[in-house]
Amino acid sequence: MDEEARVPEPAGAEPGGSLSVLALADARLPGGGHAHSGGLEEAVHRGVVGNADQLREFLRGRLHGAGSQAAAFAAAAAHAGERGAGKDYWSRWDYELDARTPSPAQRAASRAQGRGTARAGRAAWPCAALEELLAATGSPHHPAVVGVLIGARSLGTPKDAAAVVAYLAVSGPASAAVRLLGLDPFAANAAVAAFERDTERIARRAASTAGSRPEDLPAAGAPALDLLAQAHQRHHEEEVRLFAS
Amino acid sequence: MVAGGTGREVRSRARLVVERDERGDSVVRELRSQAPLTLVPRRPRTGTSRQAVVHLVGSASSPLGGDDLALHVSVAPGARLSLRGIAAALALPGHGPGASRGSIRIEVADGGIVEYLPEPTVVTERADHRAELSVRLEEHARVRCRETLVLGRSGEPPGRLRTDLELERGGRRLLRNGLDIGDPSLGASHGYLGGARVLATESVVWDRDPEAPVSAREWTLMPLAAGGSLITVLAGDTITAGRCLERARAAHPAGAEFSEQ
Incomplete structure (x- = not known):
């Protein structure tokens, strides 16, 4: 009997583990994520993050504030992508995430990574829903692109989309810490892995609100991150910085 | 009242309406206080009053756990209101179970202006409080709302606080901010609060916005995506926070039109 035939076809999206979900969370996805430190470069510049313990503390705030908000929006985008939501939904989604992101630097960083991921997505997972999103928003936010690809192409569940975005909220700054501080890469990786349970909880919670109207999605601010992002933008214009945000 | 409470929890509803009279003065048309939310209008010093000034008094011992305080403010076309605090509010552990809740709703009609400038709220160690502020503006209304949170009394970590801010103009949402402390x-x-003792914010929706963000180490003035702006300050004490707010306001193109305080 043919080897292939014995592997049952997956019945639609199964949680976690699909190759495409892993690829969307991979730092090597050519979406431009490597150019962003998520506020970490400014924190290093200020001397408030200088070792693995301080990195872990920084990541905790990043995950529970900005990360959980982005995760909720990614889950909603996956849910909408699955159901073929139209332009009206995507502009409302976009509008609501903007209203929850007071920092212009963070809005710009999210859209820059969204654009990059959309380019990668067009080549790897082309779909009408991605085109709808691009037509509605021009330059979509990163969680919208991750969500729409996962949902519309049935690559995974809304919870998977949330987990990808939550993971990237900490893995990006962690690898930036290795480059900025010469931090032990094993320690940086361990700092990320320590958030296994937190990320799981955040992704579950995000999945539980995935069907909400964009107007009703949760809001989670992080004032210190806003200050870092804005200061980074100012310094980036004045002097040489390694990362775009 | 919260079910199973001691019966001492307070449910208070206060209301304030400001209009512009035929002479162009801003006058208080309706004022309903309910303890512990007491509204005291300040008598105009001269014959005219382009802006009505109302003090929010008597909330020094509130909110307490289980309390549910609500204030509804409505400002008619062309009227101007300055709503100010008198003393810092303490969020304390309650006489009843459950979180205390303070909710303020502000509606401003075209040409109207509201400046809501309460004193700091101290989030004491065993507090469990929820603060909601919802502002609805007509297309040509203006608003400035301040919030200063002191995270615990001296040498004390803060209790639990959830704040929610919602700002809408002409039916479009400009800002939706939520924070858990x-x-x-x-x-x-x-990556969250940076160990600050004091968090101060001012949301401003005026007839013009800053063209670009302006920031220093402890504060930032950020133009919002759909209009309006938000000032965020993280500081070690209220005096420094006040100074940072002042600097950020000075960077706003309409800063000179804001009431002094």
Whole structure:
């Protein structure tokens, strides 16, 4: 009997583990994520993050504030992508995430990574829903692109989309810490892995609100991150910085 | 009243309506106080009053756990209101179970202006409080809302606080901000609250916005995506926070039109 035939076809999206979900969370996805430190470069510049313990503390705030908000929006985008939501939904989604992101630097960083991921997505997972999103928003936010690809192409569940975005909220700054501080890469990786349970909880919670109207999605601010992002933008214009945000 | 409470929890509803009279003065048309929310209008010093000034008094011992305080403010076309605090509010552990809740709703008609400038709220160690502020503006209304949170009394970590701010103009949402305070490891995180003792914000929707963000180490003035702006300050004490707010306001193109305080 043919080897292939014995592997049952997956019945639609199964949680976690699909190759495409892993690829969307991979730092090597050519979406431009490597150019962003998520506020970490400014924190290093200020001397408030200088070792693995301080990195872990920084990541905790990043995950529970900005990360959980982005995760909720990614889950909603996956849910909408699955159901073929139209332009009206995507502009409302976009509008609501903007209203929850007071920092212009963070809005710009999210859209820059969204654009990059959309380019990668067009080549790897082309779909009408991605085109709808691009037509509605021009330059979509990163969680919208991750969500729409996962949902519309049935690559995974809304919870998977949330987990990808939550993971990237900490893995990006962690690898930036290795480059900025010469931090032990094993320690940086361990700092990320320590958030296994937190990320799981955040992704579950995000999945539980995935069907909400964009107007009703949760809001989670992080004032210190806003200050870092804005200061980074100012310094980036004045002097040489390694990362775009 | 919260079910199973001691019966001492307070449910208070206060209301304030400001209009512009035929002479162009802003006058208080309706004022309903309910303890512990007491509204005291300040008598105009001269014959005219382009802006009505009302003080929010008597909330020094509130909110307490289980309390539910609501204030509804409505400002008619062309009227101007300055709503100010008198003393810092303490969010304390309650006489009843459950979180205390303070909710303020502000509606401003075209040409109207509201400046809501309460004194700081001190989130004491065993507090469990929820603060909601919802502002609805007509297309040509203006508003400035301040919030100053002191995270615990001296030498004390803060209790639990959830704040929600919603700002709409002409039916479009400009800002939706939510923040959870009280988890010590998050409070210390530079990716969240940065270990600050005082968080101060001012949301401003005027007839013009800053063209670009302006920031320093402890404060930032950020133009919002759909109009309006938000000032965020993280500081070690209220005096420094006040000074930072002042600097950020000075960077706003309409800063000179704001009431002094």
